[in-house]
Amino acid sequence: MALPPDLQFYFMHFMPYADLPEDHAKYESTWVDFPNKFYDPVKGKKFYDRYFAEMVLADRVGFDGLVVNEHHSSPYNMMQSATMVASALVPITSRAKICVFGTPINLQYPNRVAEEYALLDVMSGGRTEFAFPLGTGMEYWSNATSLIPSTARARFREGIDVILQAWEQEGPSTFDGEFYSYRYLNSWPTPYQKPRPKCYIVGTGSPQTIELAAELGFGYSVVFIPIQAQLKTFEAYRAKTQQLGRTAAADDVCIMVMAYVADTDEEALAEGKEHILYYFDNMMRVPPRFLIPPGYVTNEEFRKRAAAANVHGTADWDTLTANSRVICGSPETVAKAIEGWVEEAGTSRVICNLHLGDMPHWKTVKNLTLFAEEVIPRLRKAGVSGNGAGRPAAVTAAAS
């Protein structure tokens, strides 16, 4: 099977507060109740300056998109408002799509999400894409208790309806729902892209979410389940889309890759592995009770998850590389691995996590530059015969 001709590479940043205290391991969780006395805003400012510079570099070396997301009450992620971070990216980048993947809409009024996302789309001249996550269980512990976990899914579903109506139906309109009602739903602005920017649902593999994405005409993205299970979700998504009389585009599903590139496999492992492990061991350390607040999943789903091992915070390299798209290697090695993952997933969209955990700036710069200059062209060449070098090299040349 050949690679798709329109392979896209998006650079995703978690923007972690990667400066945990030495004794952080004595805390059961780095989410929800990890004390914020460990947050130093002066260090926070330095992290932002550095991380934004990395995003700008990713734009310049030719990544097709820049992906931000949102979490709360954790050093895992310093983007408590993903839209605010995305907004800051608008004037300092020029070509990459700005992807908010995304704000858990249950944490906001959905009309406000519709407005903010439309605002971003207009400010950026139509450079945005959005993904809609339910929000991890942890977000439900650290936000207002009026947000009841057992109603999260129904509320989420209705919130999306509000947003789509605000974007696609001429306002003012009315909305009468179980969770939200509007007398005048009338978003100023409306999106720059018509009828709307490309949207995804982010899921963890539940059939209802896959069907929802297909029904809404959204793409589908899946996180935190093993590769083989992810591939099954893609099949289900495509089958459902087919059933609805459409054909899913190659970039309607995306895969996430965690990679570190160096000149040789040995060098890449020596330089990259520790930071990827740091991410899994420390940034993802969450006890089961925070992962699943009461009512957040059905009893049947809870039974499945309770029977499986809690992988959060207990990484070992072999399991990680067997279940997840994690690779450290030479450009050849990394390109080959990604080629295989792209082919088996039948996708044209690769989201690249090239900064992880406590990776220092120099390694991040080296990694994303080598990825853009050495890995992407190899894959584009494999996908597009006779089309010369890939876009990144051309853009790098233009930018340098």
Added chain:
Amino acid sequence: MPSFERQELDVNGVKTVVLSAGSGEPVVFLHGAGTMTGFDFALPLAERFRLIVPIHPGYSESGDDPSISSVHDYVLHYLDLLDQLGIDSLRLVGHSLGGWMAASFAIEQTKRVEKLALVSPAGLRVPESPTADLFSIPPEALLPALTENLEIFEGKIPNPPDLDFIVARYRESASFAQVAWERIYDPKLSKWLHRLTMPTLILWGAKDQIIPAAQADAWARLIPEAQVKVLPDRGHLVLEETPDALAVIGDFLS
């Protein structure tokens, strides 16, 4: 000692299991947010009354009702159930969450409730002695918080907990969250407790770590005819811990 007879009823579409024992005046016992120790501890009441223990929707053997979002919904559910059982007047006992339900029921149905016994009741906001947030207590800390007398769990819960047990606790915790995730009390309850004009007993374990016994005074201040009994050395599961607590209730209801 009498034993329970089990009935399975359809209450407005929700499977509701009702345990009954004994004969005489009906005593309805509304249980708390956990059912892991069963209800045999209540059987001595069946020697003097017709004891009825309905299992709340969302708990133990009863079915789920995702539409329940408040204690008031439980009150309406039990009005339906009492109609089905043909019970008009009753003596009402409630423990913890069940105490909150019982107080709410009695506020709305003053004339039907002849006597009311509230055991470590939840539902009242007492800022100076707040109710512990059950949701935030790590699973391993829960049992010791419920009682110092851990022997009461022997033979009743698997040790170590098995998957069925863990799933059952998740389900009950989710059911409790439907009515108590936002607030573990009813902010308006204090305004209406004056309607509890029937003889009312407030019973508490002095060492209750979930709902402090100091809350008993707040209930007593707001209820016109309340008598308070605080049993020393007992925790939140005061009824399971020693038989004398149930004897106090039996004497009060007679």
